[in-house]
Amino acid sequence: MRFGAEKMDNMKVLIADQINEKGIDELKDVAEVVVNTSITKEELLNVIKDFDAIIIRSRTKLTADVIAAADKLKIIARAGVGVDNVDVPAATERGIMVVNAPESTSVTVAEHTIGIILSLARKIAIADKSVKDAKWEKKKFMGLELNGKTLGVIGMGRIGSQVVTRLKAFGMDTIVYDPYITEEVASKLGVTVVDLETLLKNADVMTIHVPLTPETKHLIAKPQFELMKENAFIVNCARGGIIKEEDLYEALKTGQLRGAGLDVYETEPPENSPLFELDNVVLTPHIAASTAEAQRDAAIIVANEVKKVLKGESPKNVLNMPVLDPETFQVIKPYFKLTEKLGKFMIQTAKGNISEINITYCGELAEFQKKDILTRMIIKEVLNPILTEPVNMVNAAAVAENRGIVITEAKRCEAKGYKNLIKVDVKSDGSQMSIEGIFVGEPKIVMINGYTVDVETEGTMLIVTYRDIPGIIGSIGTKLGEHGINIAKMQVGRKELGGEAVMVLRVDQNVPANVIEELKKLENVYDAVAVDL
Incomplete structure (x- = not known):
């Protein structure tokens, strides 16, 4: 269709x-x-x-x-x-x-989790089967109240939070194992953060809501079952493989664990699983997210x-790639343009193969946890012009790594009087270039190779390194005039009189390669490079 x-x-x-x-x-x-x-x-x-x-x-x-x-x-x-x-x-x-x-399945999976918990506590699934088999075994199906019991949540993300919110109505206290939850969030949800061992020892009902990773593979196995209460239940509606099913079977069969509920399995669909033999387990076919x-x-x-x-x-x-919350995005968004300009500047001034890109965030930016998006933007702008493969925000870091380019990201508190500042150092075969930029309404470059400047990042710039003695600036201007290149603005940065200095010229035309070479041949001119931003 x-x-x-x-x-x-x-x-x-x-x-x-x-x-x-x-x-x-x-x-x-x-x-x-x-x-x-x-x-x-x-x-x-x-x-x-x-x-x-x-x-x-x-x-x-x-x-x-x-x-x-x-x-x-x-x-x-x-x-x-x-x-x-x-x-x-x-x-x-x-x-x-x-x-x-x-976010689409948070409520749905939470409701299914609670459904399994209730089925375990009140033995609903096996009682249903018993009645349909024309039996009336009331004494066999004595259940437990959830009121006053302790809920243990492993992974306090969207789904775990929804489970907690709903089970509070059942009068359950909640303890949580999640290395990434803050005390502030825990306080708002009314839960207590504990380590995994403490949770396993104290929870009456445990529910798992973490992804399957090398760290969470068989997170719950024999050593963990041995820590649990004898009357405890465990439920997994997250991913198969987090619970080691072989060990779960032994814990359920021996009575070490009161019951378990699974919606996910190590192998799907499970075939000839010994869990099928047990009455104290509720099994569903990976349907926790399956609602209209x-x-x-x-x-x-x-x-x-x-x-x-x-x-x-x-x-x-x-x-x-990094995902920013709306508040962080609004703060960091203005720096997208700055990082784009810094990246473009660096690739046009680097000489030879790039080996390192070092990025330092200063001021308030240093405290943001998701600066990686700015780092990716700089890498993208540096690499795109020199590679045949497309480089974007998604693959920038991977492409750099594959090319053997070392990327480092650092932070420092001192921002030289600015609210925020970004410094980029690029090492290559033939040079080492360092620039620092700020954003104050528009992006600006405030330092080049240690020389203080104040340069707008628009149009064509000519960066000339020279010896700071009388007549040199004039000879550079004369040479540009010979080729019909008009100077719109000029910035000079120097550290000491008579020493090395840097001059940034904003020009109205592109500077051809032959003009760059002629400038380099002038007496007391060390280097020259044109940058088009």
Whole structure:
């Protein structure tokens, strides 16, 4: 099926998995939409080169070879949360954004988690089966109240927070294990932050809401089960593999653990699992995010993310580049233009192969946690003119690393009287250049190689290093005049009388290479370079 032909420069979006129609409707005004929800990997390899964007759920696997064949692809959108089926590093190296819809399933997964907890506490699932088998075993299904019990939440993100909010209505106290939660956030939610061992020892009900990473793989295994209360329950609606199922089975079978609920598994679907034998486990087929509302919201969210990228705007749920909260974005946004200018300046003044790019943030900028977005912008501007492969905000750091360029990011509090200041040092085969810039309404360069200047970052500039003695400035001006190059502004920076100095000339025309060479040949002129900003 095809929708919306002849859209923005013939851009095309592939819907490779089933999504809500409202998501498709959102895209019709910006692109040609092709829906093929049964596409095979072989077919995808053949056609992916024609698409600017692809939307998937969990069926389609975007492996490195598929991504390598995606010549035009700008964005991969996962209509859900997990991106286990996307080779994110491969996408990053190709400069392809990977986005998801984390907020779409928060309430849905939280409600499913609570449903499993209630089923375990009141033995609802096995009681239902008993009645349907024409039995009436009331004494067998004695349950537990949640009121007054302790809830342990492993991972206090969007979903964990929703679970806590809802289970407060059941009269539960909450302890949380999450290395990244602040005391301020914990206080607002009314939870107590503890280490994992303390949580395992004290929680009556534990629920897991963390991603599957090398650090969380088998986070809950035999040593952890041995710490838990005998009457405890554990629920996992996050990712299979966080709980070691072999050890879970032993803990449930021996009565070391009262019960468990799983919506996700180490192997999906699970086959011949010994857990199937047990009555004290509730199992669902990875459906925690499966509600009509969640699927609708996920489709709309990722469709809007795709629209933003196709229009040249910035999406908010990008997984392979920093995401800024609105408050931080407003503070840091003015410095985007400054970093762009600094990067362009550096690549035009560097000589030979670049080996290092060192970036230092001073003043208030030094305290921002997500300065990486500014660093990426500088790297992008430095590398784009010298590489045949496209460099963007997504793949800038990866491209630099692959090229053996060392990137360092530092901070210092002293900003030389300015509110904020950014210093960039570039080392290359033939030179070492250092500049410092500020933003005060417009970006300015305030220091070049240790020489104080005050230079606007617009138009064509000529930077000349020379010996500070009478007559040199005049000879430089005369040489430019011989070639019809008019000087609009001039800035001079020096450290001592008669020593080395730097002159920055704003000129009205481009300075040809032959003029640069003639300037370098003037007596007491050490170097000259033209920069077009």
